[in-house]
Amino acid sequence: MAETAAPAEQSRGFLGVIERAGNRLPDPVFLFFYLILALVAISVLASLIGLDAVHPAEVDPETGAPRVIAAQSLLSAENIRKLWVEMPATFTHFHPLGYVLVVMLGAGVAERAGLFGTAMRAGLRNAPKKLLTPLVVFVGMMGNHAADAGYVVLIPLSGIIFHAAGRHPIAGIAAGFAGVSGGFSAxxxxGQLDALLFGITEASVETVxxxxxxxxxxxxYFIAGMTFIFLPVIWxxxxxxxxxxxxxxDPQYADEKLATPQEDRPLTEGESKGLRWAGLAVLAVCAAWAIFVFGPGTPLIDQEAAPEGRLLPFYQSLVAFFFIMFLAAGWAYGKAAGKIxxxxxxVKMLTGSMEDMAYYLVLAFAIAHFVAMFAWSNLGLILAVGGADFLGSSGLPAWALLAAIILVSSFINLFVGSASAKWALLGPVLVPMLMLLGITPEMATAAYRVGDSATNIITPLMTFFPLILIFAQRWDRNFGLGSLAATMLxxxxxxxxxxxxxxxxxxxxxxxxxxxxxxxxxPPTAVDPTGPAESL
Structure with missing residues (x-):
């Protein structure tokens, strides 16, 4: 087994503090369970002290006075009844659940058929030496759609390719890690991440x-801009x-059994044919969606809606589009390459992709109830109104507020690695608050994504951080946790x-x-968590 840095060395300094603090945190499932208990206690206290907020735009229909929103105890008879009676609906109606499961059905086939891994190898194998870094980074960013495949396939392969080109293999691993994880949203x-985050954004808006x-x-457009801005920075x-x-x-510090793995072999005839078929499948799906938009009857265009709402069916169809695209490309590749x-x-691949989502289902159950109970308590609206009043009176411009959100998100990311868990925690407060200040949910989500990406690569609490360390130690057995953190900082x-x-x-x-x-x-002009928001 490769040697690692001594535990005393690993625990020193600021990173050691973060590691020790993060290790004390429970699993995200239980973290949300404890947050629910805390939310119940806070709601009871807020109800007892009469915490409320004056709605900034809505009036009481009976008195004509501004409507007052009061905190509701989650231990009230009504909320206890909601918890137990509506538990199945609370879980199954959690919007991110449907988005993620549908997209992952298709992406799981593409991953299990080997399309993602082969596409990464094809994109990097014959890269010019001077362009290795930007190509590795670019493929890493695009490989985010492949979920774990980017970490498991691209990052060790990057070290192999750098070594073959006479460059330091750990530099290749660092570039791959920065592209896959530092450029996580670029x-x-x-793709899948958009479905996941915007599902939570949708739920956050609906809580208020x-x-x-x-x-x-x-x-x-924002994540595409991130791609072109982050790539030269990492390069x-x-x-x-x-x-x-x-x-x-120095090869004397490398693993004695290190040899050129099979991942570095040329593409087989079947794999090359599979990539061609997959490309044709993607083009076919894109052509089909173009027909749905521009063809007879324009199924994905609502011609009777107002101009700003005509494209709504098209936007709503994108989850299905990515499901069909990944499914068709994965099936086409698998048939041509002999994998299907x-x-x-x-069907086995479809089933396997859902098996991989088992942990997410458990986590989604906890998150769904936290988000729902947060809405029942009215604390989200009260915090949003109070926060909007405070920030509005501060006179800070929008860019300063969003920059602060980026910094807060990046700091929390050092302790809680899950992008969905952090957004489920922050979204119900940040999204409504910024909406009351005239900032869209899409902009709030974009700012969060920037902060979530930047610190992924320096926290030992990130799920794949130990795996990246093992990859690096194959080339340098003395490369420890601190070495990796210092390399990625x-x-x-x-x-x-x-x-x-x-x-x-x-x-x-x-x-x-x-x-x-x-x-x-x-800013919204009608706020009612149980009905439609008129200005939305």
């Missing part, structure tokens, strides 16, 4: 403002700072600076975040 097209439909493509840091610091690789013999193999700082600057620029120039998604909005 991509040219929306009633019915709302999230636009899964609401950050499309510069890796080639100008990290690789010179690593020096010349018949429909039974396909310059990437994290660079990504944070670039992400904050990009967000500020996006707000200042009021650029669209995606199709039909802007930075600013009219």
């Amino acid at each position: 991509n040219l097209i929306p 403002f009633g019915d709302y439909t999230a636009n899964i493509a609401g950050n499309w 510069f840091v890796n080639d100008r700072i990290i690789e010179p610091r690593l020096g010349t690789w 013999a018949n429909h039974r193999d396909l 310059p990437f994290s700082i660079g990504l944070m600076i670039a992400g904050v600057a990009m967000t500020i620029g996006w707000v200042v120039f009021d650029l669209p975040l995606g199709p039909g998604a802007d930075v600013f909005m009219e």
